[in-house]
Amino acid sequence: MASARKTRGVIGWAWVLERYGPGQRYLDALEEARRAKRGTWAFKDNIHPWEFKKQKYRNKAPKPLCPAESCRGYLMRKSGRFGEFLGCSEYPRCRYSCSVAG
16 A cells, blocks of 8 residues: 555655654655646646635625524525426525525
């Protein structure tokens, strides 16, 4: 298993995090992949996966809250026998729903 991880590091498709204490050979493989611009390092706008994830979740639109009284859920798009509709995320406790058009 360790050789498979090192291979991914050598070809540049694995991230090596120093805080988890990998062996020096993994850090060397990562540096070699960076220098040779292999794998993820071949891209000009390369960013760390955790930064990508932060950007992805920052750009999400807020979910509309359920208008039912004393419900803390939000509306989400669902599909049923009669087509798509907006339903509460707290179903079956809250049975609020409306058509997609409003």
